[in-house]
Amino acid sequence: MLLKISIWSLIVKLAFSANYDFTYNGFKGATNLSLDSLAALTSDGLLMLTNDTYHGKGHAFFSVPIQFKKSPAGKVITFSTLFVFAIVPEYTEFGNHGLAFVLSASEDLSHAWGEYYLGLLNETNNGKPSNNIFAVELDITLNPENEDINDNHVGIDINSIISNYSTAAGFTSDDDGQFKNLRLISGEPMQVWIEYDGLNMQLNVTLSPLWMPKPKTALLSYTINLSSIILDRMYVGFSASTGMAYAYQYILGWSFKTDGKVPELNISSLPRLPQTTTASKDKLKNISTWLPISLSVFVLMAAAGAKIIMVRKEMFSELREDWELDFELHRFSYKQLYKATRGFKHEYLLGVGGFGRVYRGVLPDTKVEVAIKRVCHESRQGVREFVAEIVSLGQLQHRNLVPLLGYCRREGELILVYEYMPNRSLDKLLFCEGKSTLSWSQRFWIIKGVASGLLYLHEDWERVVIHRDVKASNVLLDGDMNGRLGDFGLARLYDHGGVPQTTHLAGTVGYLAPELSRTCRVKTSSDVFAFGVFLLEIACGRRPIDREKPEEQQVLIDWVSANWRKGTILETRDERLGEEYVAEELELVLKLGLLCSHPLPTARPNMRRVTQLLHGDIPIPDPLLNQLNTKDSAFVKYEGSNAYVMSFTSISSESLLFTGR
Known part of the structure; x- marks a missing residue:
């Protein structure tokens, strides 16, 4: 028994001291992968990080932690990775939110939030040095909270969802030296090379279409000492999230290596992306089949439309009483505030306190940026006096007071609308x-x-x-x-x-x-x-x-x-x-x-x-x-x-x- 334990300890020690070199030309029958949330392997051999789920996230990590330092206090060794990804969005015009290649101290990111946190961090730990998170994000959403440069960029994230450095997605052509844009949500496969030179502390990220060799000029070149960020051993993998719109986010192939050049992928053996389903012409050959189907669809659509109208009416319902006519000029409709915050989505949340939640929004008609506070108020006793005071406070004018613009009332809830202050509290x-x-x-x-x-x-x-x-x-x-x-x-x-x-x-x-x-x-x-x-x-x-x-x-x-x-x-x-x-x-x-x-x-x-x-x-x-x-x-x-x-x-x-x- 003692001999077995010693042999196993030796194997583990050798494993952690070895240079890592793995390649997945597709993921059919893949081993050593740890998946959670929406992440899954498809029957075609694709690593699918997210699917048609709204406000979701997915993680996929190589299940064995990789050694990145030759000693705990030493410098990070050279490492590189190459992967092929594709983002197939619900809407081709815009997407939410993107994916990232990640080095993490833990493969358990269940505490992380989706949406613009990309499944990496949450409101509590965002920006903390103790996170030990390094990520290269492929972001498809412009979010002011993250100080994003646009809705189609590549960024370097260190312990925070706000990128240390970012640039528009694309590549520099070797032929004419011109920069070519690449739309990350085009649904087309693209290659990404991420290379870190441990000696010179130089990080390079390169992007190109699948059919093109690696460009000579890196898209992003950044000097950074990762020694305080990356621990002796880290997990490597991917994280992705969706928001108000979903996207299928795939990894088609992946290779990784420490202390050497990353192995190339066999492009011809990578799995194909699923084709968009279209109605078969054979099913519509004769009108006798087509007409009943169309009528049925019409009836179903009409019923669904009526239900949607009822749901929307309930969704935007408000509590109004006759005495409020005196305060009409200071009242916002719930529909206005709902649109201003895209449905009070989490990504617009500014803070949570003992009196309710505060959201950032932009009023759809005037484009004025506002802060919207939702306050629970189950008792209707004294509501009239409360609203009267709120309207009176709206008349306050002083450079050191936040202007109160108005209010809205729903059953059990009061909503206060303030002018937005960009530097927060x-x-x-x-x-x-x-x-x-x-x-x-x-x-x-x-x-x-x-x-x-x-x-x-x-x-x-x-x-x-x-x-x-x-x-x-x-x-x-x-x-x-x-x-x-x-x-x-x-x-x-x-x-x-x-x-x-x-x-x-x-x-x-x-x-x-x-x-x-x-x-x-x-x-x-x-x-x-x-x-x-x-x-x-x-x-x-x-x-x-x-x-x-x-x-x-x-x-x-x-x-x-x-x-x-x-x-x-x-x-x-x-x-x-x-x-x-x-x-x-x-x-x-x-x-x-x-x-x-x-x-x-x-x-x-x-x-x-x-x-x-x-x-x-x-x-x-x-x-x-x-x-x-x-x-x-x-x-x-x-x-x-x-x-x-x-x-x-x-x-x-x-x-x-x-x-x-």
């Missing part, structure tokens, strides 16, 4: 892994902008608006990186000099003022509290509650307050800022964050005072600073004030959703 940049892309000057500019927007809401508009959900994820960035406060789904309005009504507790854990747990009566001071937490978020580069931190650092306010008392408040700054910050501005933001988030509402400055402090018009008064000293008996410790916040974390890790108005 602040938290995406603030809490990203690795080096921060936000400089201190950008952060300080955003802080002053949001403060100006809140001042407008609290004091400068015709009515008082309490936002109730001020936080980094609700601050959006426009094309010029101006901070704009958005998401007014929880906002409350009342007249200047009036008294706000008691309401349901609403907002996000970590930003709720302590007095709300007792009174549930929102005031402008509760927005100021959340703004104070927001200031600390930006300065410290972390969320208000972080369970991964040591116990004394889990609550952001407590941690910054403790450092203030020790005289080390600047040590709480975001480490990714390095030394590139203005110490006076940073210290001001941290101190002001503590003042605004003071547990006593009367001790918090109003937003006019806050903006004056941020612009340097007035200094922070010493009496306010003294309140941060624990020796002052009037000061309530932050730890106690946040105990109620921690108690709410079992309800939701995102937000507390309101249940009425």
Whole structure:
């Protein structure tokens, strides 16, 4: 028994140390392939990655991991591959989404999403260095989210679905030196050579029609060190996906080699693609057969058409009541919003929060780009007041607020339409892994902008608006990186000099003022509290509650307050800022964050005072600073004030959703 184990270990060791060289001239009877999802081998010997399934994906890997380094810490060795592919689309005019040659640390990509993620990654891990994914994509869709150059390109993807480098699909003719376009969804077989020179770290990708020898000039030539991306052993194979339209995506033949030139494929022995089925003329020889068939087809089509009309009517149904006639100018039809987002497809999803999903869309009539938020609202109590407030908020005009364009109503659902902000939400940049892309000057500019927007809401508009959900994820960035406060789904309005009504507790854990747990009566001071937490978020580069931190650092306010008392408040700054910050501005933001988030509402400055402090018009008064000293008996410790916040974390890790108005 011991001898058998030793022999098997030796075999495995030899196998992993050998140079890999395999060739599939068609896949009939192929072994050593691992297939999942839509991927399958056809009876004709084709490797079919996807079929006539919408929103699907398929993977095919060589089932044995291949050694790419001679030592774990060494450079990636030379490797090359050649394969013949064909994409036969549902519609010849456009396709969704394409295929990719992949090197992956794991052959299990079940967690990956289809559509524009190509079955490689998902929203959570996209862009993370820990993915260890290298891919060459053959993309047939223009998707702005992926920063695609067009709907027919070849790209190099490193741990992300956004290509490091891409170029239009085609080849340079050896005869005249002219570039010739190749349409990837032509349904015609094409050859792809992918070659990596481990010594010079040069990656070349070459594309050509099946009938033509390999062009001398590579389509894409890119210098890249793959040592940190490719592990000692990796799986090699293919991934493909479909979206709103399907495509049959085939691999006809495939060869691969490490440390040498890839073997050529035997073109003549490759399997043929399935022919498009057409009606046989023999079946229509006499009219006595043809007429009944035609009539039957007509009746079936009419019935199907009637059913489609009924389904579409149900699909676009809305909830309308007589009182909404007053708000007609601010109402969007559900059909408009459905078309704007191509049916609220996943590829248009911008984000998911405690209050619903947000989609990017383009209004079909005006071509205006919008962000569309779908909010569940099962209770019809107070809906009229809610819509009235939404329409009122649509009249807000300030450079630091996201314009609310209107609404739509369906059974159990409210849909809010905002102007689209191209640089997305602040938290995406603030809490990203690795080096921060936000400089201190950008952060300080955003802080002053949001403060100006809140001042407008609290004091400068015709009515008082309490936002109730001020936080980094609700601050959006426009094309010029101006901070704009958005998401007014929880906002409350009342007249200047009036008294706000008691309401349901609403907002996000970590930003709720302590007095709300007792009174549930929102005031402008509760927005100021959340703004104070927001200031600390930006300065410290972390969320208000972080369970991964040591116990004394889990609550952001407590941690910054403790450092203030020790005289080390600047040590709480975001480490990714390095030394590139203005110490006076940073210290001001941290101190002001503590003042605004003071547990006593009367001790918090109003937003006019806050903006004056941020612009340097007035200094922070010493009496306010003294309140941060624990020796002052009037000061309530932050730890106690946040105990109620921690108690709410079992309800939701995102937000507390309101249940009425």
